[in-house]
Amino acid sequence: MTVMITGGAGFIGSHICVELIQAGRNVVVYDNFCNSHPExxxxxxxxxxxxxxxxxxxVRDVEALISALSAHRFSAVIHLAGLKSVADSVTSSAEYYDCNVVGTLRLAQAMQQTGVRNIVFSSSATVYGEPDVLPLREDHKLAPFSPYGRTKLQAEELLSDIAHSLPPLNVVILRYFNPVGSHESGLIGEDPNDVPNNLMPYISRVAIGRLPVLNVFGNDYPTSDGTGIRDYVHVVDLAAGHVAALDHVHKQKVLKVNLGTGRGTSVLELVDAYTAVSGRTIPFAFAPRRAGDIASYYASGDVAEETLGWRARRDISDMCRDAWNWQQKNPNGYLDQ
Known part of the structure; x- marks a missing residue:
């Protein structure tokens, strides 16, 4: 099996590459390196x-996609390429729609033209919006709260429609919750180009001394300690979910699956867990809520276990330990090559 991974040099993509290669699959990375490093x-x-x-x-260059897809007999595409900051999507909505929606359309068109029929799509739990009930199940209403979430939902919908068009596609849509951690080797991990938008790499950079203080956005949410609660999932578990999805993708037209742990962790709980494994004090300061953020969400993993045979196996301590291992070995990220 040969698989093309759009955005394959990124945080999640690199871990999927490792899992696929170790499972005996051939991998081709398609990436513009706008938020990743060739190292x-x-x-x-x-x-x-x-x-x-x-x-x-x-991913918006349909001719380049057709050329890449024509060069091999691909069994499937894993589509990760896209922009992912909730906050940035509020101020740069047009760019987010162009990359996340138009890019997905161009990829689907290129797949149709080259006869590649199977796609696993990287979606997001943000498609649910404010939860009516927790844990979130795949049949929960979809009402995304941010432009980022709306671009992911539109990409889901266009892939679902194209799945039933001619020529058809087989689609597995994976709704990520919050990927964190790193490979146990510490060789690959999360290394944003600028100030991190995600919590774990921000904590890591404070712990290593690259940033002075963690800004905690909001301490007045209706949660146990007033800070936002998220379902953090180890990136290696998430990568294993993609291997399982590839094994399933040909079995039905469209499948939508949550990839999460089913457990919520608050910002302050994550800070405490990171402090425990690193031995470092994480100074933090409360800041106003960010536009597009939601108080609490975490997944039901029943569909993933029932259909893909997948469930998350690593806990918050494992996630923080591996993130800290990566940060210690790479204090300046991939620039430490």
């Missing part, structure tokens, strides 16, 4: 003994 490919080779082939290209 990732060398790190994947060091872990697995095999470097994936790399095609540098933008």
């Amino acid at each position: 990732v490919i060398n790190r994947i080779r060091r872990i697995t003994g095999t470097a994936p082939e790399v095609v540098k290209g933008d």
Whole structure:
């Protein structure tokens, strides 16, 4: 099986590459490296003994996609490429729709033209919006609260429609909750180009001394300690979910699956867990809520277990331990090569 991974050099993509190569699959990375580093490919080779082939290209470039897809007999595409900041999507909505929705459309069109029929799509728990009930199940109403969430929902809908068009596609939509941690080797991990938008890499940079203080956005949410609650899932568990999805994708037209742990952790609980494994004090300061943020959400994992045979196996302590291992070994990220 040969698989193309759009955005395959990113945080999640690099871990999926490792899992697929170790499972005996051939991998081609398609990435424009706008928020990733070419050193990732060398790190994947060091872990697995095999470097994936790399095609540098933008997911909105249909001709480049057709060329890449025509070069191999691909069994499937894993589509990760996209922009992912809730806060940035509020101020840069047009860019988010262009990349996340138009990019997904162009990829689907290129797949149709080249005869590649199977796609696993990286979606997001933000498609649910404010929860009516927790844990979130796949049949919960969809009412995303941010432009980012709306771009993910629109991408889901267009793939679902194209799945039933001619020529058809087989689609597994994976709704991520909050991927964190890193590979146990510490060779690959989360390394944003700028100030992190996500909590765990921000905590890591405060712990290592690259940032002075953690800003906690909101301490007046209706939660146990007033801070936001999220379902954090280890990135290696998440990557294993994609391997399971590839094994299932040909079995039905469209499948929508949550990938989470089913447990919620608050910001302050995550800070405490990171402090415990790192031995470092994490100074923090409360700041106003960010536009587009929601108080609490976490997943029901029943569908993932029933259909894919997948469930998360690593806990918050494991996630913080592996994130800290990555940060210690790479205090300046992939620049420490």
